[in-house]
Amino acid sequence: MSDTNPIELQKALKGAHYPASKDDLVSCAKDNHADRQMMDKISHIPGKSYENPAEVEKAVFKSQ
Numbered sequence: 001m002s003d004t005n006p007i008e009l010q011k012a013l014k015g016a017h018y019p020a021s022k023d024d025l026v027s028c029a030k031d032n033h034a035d036r037q038m039m040d041k042i043s044h045i046p047g048k049s050y051e052n053p054a055e056v057e058k059a060v061f062k063s064q
Helices: 006-012 022-031 036-043 053-062
Strands: none
Touching: 006 036, 006 053, 022 036, 036 053
């Protein structure tokens, strides 16, 4: 995968329960076998509580 995209992000976070902390999201992505690039993107979002997938997407793609 050369670029992270929203569809891949949602696959990585499938099954996440919201609100979710950054650590919850990293754990979920790991459980879903997300690749290293996706794990890196998720691990670099701000450490706060995310209310829904759209908030996570904004944080991930803002950091690109």
